[in-house]
């Protein structure tokens with residue numbers, strides 16, 4: 076089964092379901108209607124194409140022939156992506172895309188490249204940021220007050236615990252790399268190292284200057 | 299006509315094939331009879347076609363179709379022909395992709411299927427760029443070089459003279475245009491083939507009876523799948539019709555294959 080198409084199908088289904096949860100979603104979709112946006116994720120080089128109409132989003136993986144487990148791929152069709160706006164972004168920077176203030180920084184850092192109509196990206200950002208999704212309220216409508224609150228309570232406890240575990244893991248890993256395996260230099264040894272580099276450069280410069288003087292003298296003597 | 303023979307098929311049915319006879323499922327019928335027999339099948343399944351599609355394929359047909367769209371290269375302004383398009387699953391997505399500058403023609407030989415498709419697409423709010431044309435794939439009523447993309451999903455195996463349909467599609471495609479044929483094919487592993495046979499010959503007609511009260515139509519569907527050319531034979535047929543750069547991708551272990559070809 077084409078796994079990527081299964082995922083894009085699920086993503087499309089979820090995106091449209093989420094949209095419907097906000098009664099105002101059409102206000103945000105309207106400016107995007109009839110437009111398309113391609114998003115190429117690096118380094119995996121996967122392109123995802125979003126097509127907008129005033130009532131839904133379609134998600135495509137253009138000409139994607141890879142990812143079919145057990146498929147016979149006899150020839151690659153050229154990947155022809157034609158969108159109003161094409162973003163190429165490093166996977167690691169994806170989460171920063173929501174914040175439009177970060178865009179210039181990302182571009183300067185070569186983590187983001189934008190081609191085509193920038194307003195499409197801006198409207199998409201407005202859509203993502205503008206959706207007013209109160210999960211507790213949505214769940215309350217669907218399953219009732221008490222279960223909704225207990226689910227949300229459990230969810231936030233799980234999230235907090237995951238954050239705590241991650242923080243703890245980061246610290247432990249950091250210490251292990253520096254102290255035990257000595258794979259990463261500590262800040263103090265880094266500062267020492269940089270002082271030593273400055274000293275060495277100073278002595279090198281002095282040596283070069285003395286050599287130059289000596290060379291001059293030698294030349295004068297020869298004459 | 300070159301057809302794929304599979305091991306568990308009674309070979310007498312193939313060898314007795316005369317020039318004026320063709321297969322309708324496993325039965326031999328007169329060539330001019332097949333069209334109306336196929337019409338009967340789809341007329342009788344039309345109303346429940348979408349539900350049965352989901353039940354029969356466990357929803358996987360949606361993923362096969364999604365893959366087809368992904369490989370189509372469709373873009374704004376394109377003119378797409380969804381041939382044997384039935385209830386218009388592909389048409390719906392193409393319509394949103396090609397936008398108001400493009401068009402999608404949903405074409406089928408069967409007015410009942412077209413009618414169900416028309417209602418469904420209208421309910422989805424898709425009206426502006428879709429045309430509905432009742433036509434036989436063998437004799438398409440469109441001018442030469444009219445379409446950027448032609449798709450035929452699960453339709454080709456029902457056509458009496460497949461080579462005529464391929465020639466007709468070639469004619470209406472623009473130079474540079476592509477044909478995508480999504481069709482049941484030959485599973486690549488014998489184990490899968492056995493499981494699949496059991497499913498399609500035993501379970502499928504029963505499901506047809508249960509959900510649509512129409513065992514015979516679903517038996518025909520299973521049999522016609524079996525009689526359809528295998529991957530390489532179909533690719534060769536496409537090449538014979540003039541298509542270049544042909545290739546195919548097996549999906550779900552070859553139960554289905556997507557064939558592609560270009561007109562240059």
Ligand SMILES: C[S@@+](CC[C@H](N)C(=O)[O-])C[C@H]1O[C@@H](n2cnc3c(N)ncnc32)[C@H](O)[C@@H]1O
Pocket residue numbers: 336340351381382383384385386387405406407408411433434435436450451452453456457458
């Ligand atoms: C299994 S349905 C597929 C419908 C749709 N493409 C889908 O994938 O859901 C096959 C369709 O092929 C149509 N068909 C059969 N013979 C045809 C022919 N000679 N020309 C055009 N359409 C034909 C039938 O009427 C039917 O709607």
